[in-house]
Amino acid sequence: ERCLQVENEHVLKSMKACVSETLSLLGEHFGQLLELALTREVQALVRKIDTSDNIYITESTTGNLFGLTQEGAPLCRIIAKVDGILCLADILTDESHSEATRAEAAAVVAQVTSPHLSFTQHLTSFLENMEEIVTA
Numbered sequence: 526e527r528c529l530q531v532e533n534e535h536v537l538k539s540m541k542a543c544v545s546e547t548l549s550l551l552g553e554h555f556g557q558l559l560e561l562a563l564t565r566e567v568q569a570l571v572r573k574i575d576t577s578d579n580i581y582i583t584e585s586t587t588g589n590l591f592g593l594t595q596e597g598a599p600l601c602r603i604i605a606k607v608d609g610i611l612c613l614a615d616i617l618t619d620e621s622h623s624e625a626t627r628a629e630a631a632a633v634v635a636q637v638t639s640p641h642l643s644f645t646q647h648l649t650s651f652l653e654n655m656e657e658i659v660t661a
Contacts, residue, residue: 563600567593568607575612580623587616587629594636601637610637617661627661634658 531537570590577583590609593600604610616622616630 560599560603564603564607567600567603567609571604571607571609571612574616580626583616583622584626584629587613587626587633591629591633591636594633598642601639601642604633604637610634613637614658618657631661 531540567590570586570593573586574583574590577586590604590613594604613630613634617627617634622630
């Protein structure tokens with residue numbers, strides 16, 4: 526509204542640049558806030574899987590985690606950042622879990638370690654357990 530009232534072209538360009546910069550910064554901070562919220566939610570899911578003794582809760586929560594991997598690389602990266610791979614590797618190698626639960630865990634691991642994802646920092650811990658995971 527102020528821009529409509531300004532006739533000086535130099536002042537107008539300066540105002541537009543300031544508004545653009547502010548909006549860009551707001552978008553960046555909103556993206557960071559969203560990633561933080563998603564990280565906390567994924568952490569809660571991984572913690573729930575890790576601490577649950579109930580096979581149905583573990584299977585359901587692993588399914589929820591798999592659903593998140595379908596949202597793309599950013600969520601796969603978050604799952605890897607919160608050590609979701611190690612939690613899932615534990616499920617895969619623990620034969621007390623049902624085949625369905627282990628299959629769901631394998632599906633999440635497959636998504637998070639997909640070769641089309643550009644981030645690889647999470648693979649170190651995964652590679653250490655590769656033999657056990659492939660066997661499972």
